[in-house]
Amino acid sequence: MKNNNLMFRFMALEFKVRDYFNSPEDILRVAGIQPGFHVLDFGCGPGSFSLAAARLVGDTGKVYALDIHPLAIKMVEEKARANHLSNIETIASQGEIPLADASIDMALVYDVYHDLETPESLLKILHRILKPGGILSFSDHHLKVEQVMPDFTRNGWYKLQQQEKKTYRFVKVS
Secondary structure (H helix, E strand, O other), X not given: OHHHHHHHHHHHHHHHHHHHHOOHHHHHHHHOOOOOOEEEEEOOOOOHHHHHHHHHHOXXXXXXXXXXOHHHHHHHHHHXXXXXXXXXXXXXXXXXXXXXXXXXXXXXXXXXXXXXXXXXXXXXXXXXXXXXXXXXXXXXXXXXXXXXXXXXXXOOOEEEEEEOOOOEEEEEOO
């Protein structure tokens, strides 16, 4: 676990550099986040998008920061406390997403899709928890869009609504 934590800390440092050049708040604004939204940050890592989302959704919104790594959960909780953000709830999970059907306005899937063993099961779960017309914001610098587009559109669950340089906004098709 010690080596695993060291790798996670290195990744967190990389993300800090990434975020310096590409503001998570700017990315989320373009993705369509709104005050009052309920957001799932799937594979939240050290929490840069979770914290940005919490600021943007405000007191009436909620952010669920989900990750498999215990250090990710700890970092997000510490950063939320330090930034006085009480609208973030962390979820430690191996893949289950314990959220109610149609309870999420936006799901963030950033730089984690390439690590999934069964990506279709994630897309199915996200379809279940997203509200009708809900947004799935996707980015993964490890993959080309041609590699993942069939996954998102195959079952008719999502429709591509907007494509930016590094992110894609899909809308849940009911």
